[in-house]
Amino acid sequence: MLALLDQTREPFIADEAEALIARQAADRLKAVAEAGESIRITVDGEADHRVIVPLPARAVTLIHQVLVAMADQTPMSLIPHAAELTTQQAADYLNVSRPHLVRQLDSGKLPFRKVGSHRRVRFADLVAYERACRETQKAALAELNAEARRLGLE
Incomplete structure (x- = not known):
């Protein structure tokens, strides 16, 4: 469902049908997310395949944020903190040019490794x-x- 930012995938964007479902789900989860409550989600399956999943409050908030983004059809990516980005991806994230980012790397202001x-x-x-x-x-x-x-310029 969420795109993992790497060299091959584009950010995830919900289609119209997914956006509609996400809006309904986000509306239902909003109060719980704002209250900071943990919840249990019940997944109904075939006959005896019912699953109950506990979710901590922070996960509920995160899921709510994802659902809102999906409902608005906002492109999104899930990026693990251990992920390594190309210089172009890093520049895009910071909203700066790639040459500017490379200068920051070369000056030692931002650590990197070479592959x-x-x-x-x-x-x-x-x-x-x-x-x-x-x-x-x-x-x-x-x-x-x-x-x-x-200087009294206020």
Whole structure:
């Protein structure tokens, strides 16, 4: 159902029929997800093949988010933190150009490994880099705001 981002698969996009089913399911799960409750799902099968599956609250929230994305036909991918991305995939994730990403890699700001002559970036490292960049941006904006106040430019 969910596409695992790798070299061969495209992001998953629900079709019209799946979107309709997902909308109904998301509407039913919304209150439970917002309440942060764990649930048990019963899967009805043939005669004595009934299965009860417990789901922790965080899984319910995640499933609800997936269903909402499906209902809106938003492209999505499930990416394990251990996954290794190509430089183009990593650049696409960060919404930057590939040459900019390569400069960040070569300057040591973002770890990578080489597979032959190709660079691979761990998704977990990419997320940590993105978080650090956001913190740097927030600090710069706070500094600009403080300078504007000091100069009376507010």
